[in-house]
Amino acid sequence: MNILLWLAYKGTDYAGFQVQPNGVTVCETLQNAMEAVLGCRPDVKGCSRTDAGVHARRFALNFHYDGRVPAEKLVPALNAHLPPAIRVLEARPAAEAFHARYAAHAKTYRYYLLNARVDDPFTFDTCHRVAGHLDEAAMQAAADALVGRHDFLALCASGSSAAAHGDTVRTITACTVQRRGDRVCITVTADGYLYNMVRILAGTLVQVGLGKLSAGDIPGILASRDRRRAGPTLPAKGLVLENVLYEEETNS
Amino acid sequence: MNILLWLAYKGTDYAGFQVQPNGVTVCETLQNAMEAVLGCRPDVKGCSRTDAGVHARRFALNFHYDGRVPAEKLVPALNAHLPPAIRVLEARPAAEAFHARYAAHAKTYRYYLLNARVDDPFTFDTCHRVAGHLDEAAMQAAADALVGRHDFLALCASGSSAAAHGDTVRTITACTVQRRGDRVCITVTADGYLYNMVRILAGTLVQVGLGKLSAGDIPGILASRDRRRAGPTLPAKGLVLENVLYEEETNS
Incomplete structure (x- = not known):
């Protein structure tokens, strides 16, 4: 069985x-x-x-x-x-x-940010704190530029096997940035992910939120296929696998 | 200073x-x-x-x-x-x-319940789980009956010094029950609390939510001044001191 x-x-x-x-x-x-x-x-x-x-x-x-x-x-x-x-x-x-x-034909990940000057004892293990103000509208514009079928090598940790095999094209079907008070979360759905892709994607959107990159930089970063052009890899603790999508015929 | x-x-x-x-x-x-x-x-x-x-x-x-x-x-x-x-x-x-x-002229406590059949790994330390369905409207009716100036000896752990001194009258200024999905929280604001009062109050409202007590029982429970008539003391882990209220002149 x-x-x-x-x-x-x-x-x-x-x-x-x-x-x-x-x-x-x-x-x-x-x-x-x-x-x-x-x-x-x-x-x-x-x-x-x-x-x-x-x-x-x-x-x-x-x-x-x-x-x-x-x-x-x-x-x-x-x-x-x-x-x-x-x-x-x-x-x-x-x-x-x-x-x-x-x-699995798609997975949804969410990266949780706390946009505050002091950590929260209740979500310390499940949130990454950013002290500087995050402009969530700018982050959403950058997220929009990531949606679609792209070569995401620039958002892939170096040394991954997918990168070695030149298999770095994925399709992001949705990427949204939502703020509720001092909580900002980034939700991504894609057919597959490269190594550390969501943590690097979140790090890149945070750079946009802080004004260090802009949404207009995203296409150039993707086209460069250069990991150094994207933002930092954010800590694992803010990342949650939210759901995995299967076809109906999953059932016996 | x-x-x-x-x-x-x-x-x-x-x-x-x-x-x-x-x-x-x-x-x-x-x-x-x-x-x-x-x-x-x-x-x-x-x-x-x-x-x-x-x-x-x-x-x-x-x-x-x-x-x-x-x-x-x-x-x-x-x-x-x-x-x-x-x-x-x-x-x-x-x-x-x-x-x-x-x-301090008032304090607000909140008791967090998870109304589900399985615990949640993310809030295990900060929520008490109740498996049976909670009727939050019945709980709110019971909460309404607790608001006001009452002798709360029935909601006080035995052996407390307030009870020994006969000092068991307190004023609850607000008590609300809110559900969001499988989360139910009880928020109480009072001028002071007896020992374990919020945990016993929450235990009593849960009994109402499960249909084992009704809102109509609350006045009799308070009048009895008998701890055994109220619900169980719920675990400490679901209780959060949310805020303390001071007069403006707190400032120097």
């Missing part, structure tokens, strides 16, 4: 989703809970490898198992074996061939 | 505000920062003793010092010596006789 599982997690204390040698990951923590509940340790296919410190409000993954524990019992059973920073939101049977990574 | 300082803090890892033998408190952590910045350890008068695990979005305190470090420099200097869970928001000179506790 192939199961689609939706997770939410606060990534502060994890070395990302994917199992890796240094640091505890979300995936191995989940596999420990699976072992306790299912008596086996399924191979987990995550929708994405989130970096250390990045969070997820809706992260999808799938795994195959013998179905001994019914899908509807998985949510409370796994949550009973997981720390509060990781919660299973939903579990349901998926088509046998469904793969959480390959079937 | 008498200084009024406004703090925000996430109380999860603190044994309340006030210095006490078991566990690290917000006050002693602040005094350590003061010692580093001012070279002395001022006596701090907090507006309230919040319990272990309770949070504050605006907590007022005052202290006297020689004025060697100007008030406007205190905010960045103290924050540089404080952990992220405690932030100084504002520091300004106050009238010499101003006392943060005695001068």
